[in-house]
Structures are given as C-alpha cells and as structure tokens.
Amino acid sequence: MKTFPLNHVVESQQFDRDLLELVFQMADQMKADLFGERKYAKYLEGKIMASLFYESSTRTRFSFESAILRLGGSVITTENAREFSSAAKGESLTDSTKIMAGYADIIVMRHNEAGSASRAAEVSSVPVINAGDGAGQHPTQALLDVYTIIDAFPDVNNIKIAMVGDLRYGRTVRSLSYLLTKYENVEIIFVSPHVCKMEADIKTYLEKNGTPWREEQDLALVAQEVDCIYMTRIQKERFHSIKDYHAAASKYILTPDIVQTMKPNAIIMHPLPRVDEIPKEVDDDPRARYFEQAKNGLYIRMALLYLLLQ
Numbered sequence: 001m002k003t004f005p006l007n008h009v010v011e012s013q014q015f016d017r018d019l020l021e022l023v024f025q026m027a028d029q030m031k032a033d034l035f036g037e038r039k040y041a042k043y044l045e046g047k048i049m050a051s052l053f054y055e056s057s058t059r060t061r062f063s064f065e066s067a068i069l070r071l072g073g074s075v076i077t078t079e080n081a082r083e084f085s086s087a088a089k090g091e092s093l094t095d096s097t098k099i100m101a102g103y104a105d106i107i108v109m110r111h112n113e114a115g116s117a118s119r120a121a122e123v124s125s126v127p128v129i130n131a132g133d134g135a136g137q138h139p140t141q142a143l144l145d146v147y148t149i150i151d152a153f154p155d156v157n158n159i160k161i162a163m164v165g166d167l168r169y170g171r172t173v174r175s176l177s178y179l180l181t182k183y184e185n186v187e188i189i190f191v192s193p194h195v196c197k198m199e200a201d202i203k204t205y206l207e208k209n210g211t212p213w214r215e216e217q218d219l220a221l222v223a224q225e226v227d228c229i230y231m232t233r234i235q236k237e238r239f240h241s242i243k244d245y246h247a248a249a250s251k252y253i254l255t256p257d258i259v260q261t262m263k264p265n266a267i268i269m270h271p272l273p274r275v276d277e278i279p280k281e282v283d284d285d286p287r288a289r290y291f292e293q294a295k296n297g298l299y300i301r302m303a304l305l306y307l308l309l310q
C-alpha cells in the first residue's frame with residue numbers, strides 16, 4: 001500500500017489520478033472486507049473521530065460515523081455544533097478546532113461558511129476532513145460520486161454528464177467538476193435556472209484544464225444525449241432572496257417520461273436529499289443509482305479514515 005500524502009482533505013483539487021486510484025482501490029477493499037473476513041474491523045481501534053457538524057446531515061455524518069465504528073474506532077460528537085458547542089457562546093471556529101484536535105485523532109467537519117474547513121485545517125494538529133463547507137466544496141461527496149460513475153463507466157473517459165439544478169450554491173457539483181478534469185474527454189452540460197447558474201470560477205477552471213462545458217435550458221433534450229444525469233436539490237436555505245428561490249424551485253424535474261428517453265446504459269445520480277426533482281416513480285428504473293451512490297459513501301469514507309490515520 002502506497003503512503004497517503006495528504007494531511008487534510010479540504011478540496012477536490014488535492015486529488016490527482018494516482019491518489020484517486022489509491023482511494024478507490026482502498027474503497028473496493030473496504031467494501032469486500034465488509035462482506036468478507038472483516039480484517040479491518042479493529043484496524044482503527046483506539047482512534048477517536050470528532051464529528052463536528054454545524055449544519056444538518058444524514059448521509060455524510062452517519063456514513064462517517066459508521067465508517068469509524070466499522071474500523072474499530074470511536075466517535076465524539078455533539079448533536080448540533082452550532083447550538084450545543086461553545087460556538088453558541090461566540091467561540092471562534094479556529095479556537096474550537098484547536099481544542100477538538102487535543103481530544104480526537106481526526107476531525108470531520110461540516111460548516112455553513114465556504115472556506116471554513118481550510119481555516120480549521122490551518123490550525124489543526126490532527127487531520128481535518130471537509131464534510132461540506134457552505135456553498136464551497138464537498139470533496140468526499142465528489143470522491144463517492146466518481147467512484148459511482150466508475151462502476152458504470154470503468155475508465156470514466158469519454159462520458160458526457162449533465163449537472164442539473166442548483167449549480168450556484170451546490171458544493172457537490174463544484175467539487176465534482178474539479179475531479180472530472182482529471183479524466184480525458186469528459187464533457188459537462190450545465191442545466192440550471194437562470195438564478196443559480198454555475199459560477200465563473202468553475203467554468204474557468206474547466207477551460208484551463210481542457211474539460212469542455214456548455215449551458216443548456218431544455219432538460220428533456222439534454223437527457224437524450226448524456227451518459228449521466230446528476231440532479232441536485234434547489235437549496236432553499238442558501239438563497240438570499242425568496243423571489244430568486246421561487247424562480248428556481250421545481251423548474252427542473254426528471255420525470256419518468258424524460259427518463260424513458262435516456263440511453264439504456266445511462267445513469268441517474270443525486271447527492272440527496274431530494275425534494276421534488278426526481279419523482280419516486282423513477283427509483284425503480286435500473287438507471288437510478290442514487291441510493292447505491294449514497295451507500296458508496298461508506299466505503300469511500302472508510303478508505304479515507306484508514307488512509308489518513310494509518
């Protein structure tokens with residue numbers, strides 16, 4: 001096993017192809033081990049993970065907590081760090097991080113401000129994993145997203161992917177865009193309401209790294225040409241204007257009629273949670289991969305904890 005060169009995981013740009021392959025190989029091993037001999041069951045015995053979530057979460061939080069427990073480690077946490085940690089008394093994020101680094105071997109942090117994970121990593125003596133920082137990034141989601149894409153398209157190269165919905169405030173699509181530049185001949189089509197288009201920094205990054213992109217409005221047309229549709233929720237909590245939110249809400253819905261026109265081997269992804277953008281009737285379509293995608297989060301996060309703490 002190669003050594004893992006990262007001290008912290010704060011953004012997707014930290015990963016190159018070699019590192020991606022290392023994480024995915026490790027995730028494969030973790031997945032096989034969970035259904036096999038369980039040789040990793042005590043590997044992180046004695047290690048403590050601090051789960052510091054200032055924003056709500058189901059998948060990221062529980063999969064990280066499950067991951068450390070399945071590797072033999074333990075979790076310290078507070079139900080809602082914004083309310084029940086000393087942040088409520090005005091403690092700065094950097095002070096809280098320095099304190100938590102004295103109590104835990106690794107910190108997994110979700111925060112409402114973009115850049116918060118990077119600020120925490122700068123002062124932490126133990127690894128910090130960004131579990132989502134506002135509208136910034138969600139690198140571990142992007143890792144599990146690419147891991148899911150690879151399952152359907154093993155070399156990733158030559159695929160066309162549509163990212164749909166809240167691209168302006170969506171940290172998952174930002175992190176995924178960065179990672180997709182690591183693969184050849186990937187084309188990205190952005191489909192979003194006018195008020196939540198993909199930001200210019202990502203478009204510039206894609207151009208600089210040779211990943212073609214374009215914007216379209218008609219989801220029904222785009223659905224017919226792509227290999228992957230990555231739907232996202234319109235995130236009401238991130239909008240500064242309720243008028244803008246209403247201009248975006250329920251605009252793009254992947255109806256069963258649209259799904260019927262997709263390529264037979266195409267896949268449908270979503271970081272979840274969803275609101276109305278994928279009706280439940282689509283869940284039984286073999287192209288729907290979002291529940292499997294969420295499950296892949298466990299294997300990816302086990303791999304990351306193992307690699308960062310080994």
Ligand code: CP
Pocket residue numbers: 056057058059060061132138141271272273
């Ligand atoms: N995909 C994702 O980050 O989900 P949670 O907000 O439930 O963690």
